[in-house]
Amino acid sequence: MDRQTGRDRQPRSACAAMALASMLALAPVMSVPAGAAEPRVPLPTPFSMAYYESWSELPGVSGPDTLLAATPAHVDVLAIGFAKPDLVYRGDLELDGTGIQVPVSGQVLAEAIAALKTRAPSIRVLISVGGSGYMTGWSLYDPAALARLVRDLGADGIDLDYEPADPGCQSAEARRGPTVVCLTDTTWTRLIAQTRAALPRPMMLAVPAWSTGAYGTGDFLNDRPPSPHTGSMLWLGRDREAAAAVDMVSIMAYAGGPAFQPERAFDAYRAIWDGPLALGLIVPPDPTGQTVPDMAGIRDLAARIAARDLAGIMIYGMLGTPPGGGDPSSPSGMMMLQAVCEGFGGETC
Incomplete structure (x- = not known):
């Protein structure tokens, strides 16, 4: 999920432009399964989301003793990162070949999820597939294997x-x-379409969205910074069937550089997406020099987000700790989640 600074987009050749137009004109349109037209999976308003870095788990522990099982009960959505798009999963909770780097067995991971959901019954646990660590392999995406893994893990x-x-x-x-x-x-x-065919509702489908992905048109035509990913998520406002199959969008509103304005990006996404929308924060320091708010700033941001419809905040990642250990001016992932809860007016933070 770490981001690199967006570079200036270079002009494309006439041949490239013709190829783009040709591919878009000839590409087959895949229908989203009818089940995707069912109502979105409900989330509280406001809501919080966290990414759990599987590789940072404690080795050799039982399910209830894992860091995953200790996820704060006020977190509404937890994404376990990361599975490979072209994962190999034959069953029996065998994680070799899935890409998930947790240093415990699949059985322990399933027990950890069960323990967490016993303590926090309303939390939704997702398996995150892809990310910046698994950018290739999508041509061999295996949603059926992924669906088996999701169900086996609970x-x-x-x-x-x-x-x-x-x-x-x-x-x-x-x-x-x-x-x-x-x-x-x-x-x-x-x-x-492939994911929904393998995992129809009531299973949840969330989509992380690039920071500048809703820029490049309308009121956001010239918003900075320029990036190859500018406009890459505008399909959310055009492809009604695909958008209807999505339950939540989280904006990776970090690593955009000093000129990037996260709440402006939220406005751009809200202009094309009317469903649950989370504004993402990264554990400091940001690799591109973008400002990461301190604890007070996160509480203030959370309060502003809480006033919006179907809005939330995402933290990447839950187990992250800044150099030096984390303090109110440079908080850890757990501290950031606490500040979000406090900004939302939670009573169990």
């Missing part, structure tokens, strides 16, 4: 973290059209 759905290195976007100006179009638009349609 999880509640998928966090579909598709992060292409270059989404192949063409700006509205270059197209002389009203919006950005990207080569990955049809890939998103395919991945969502």
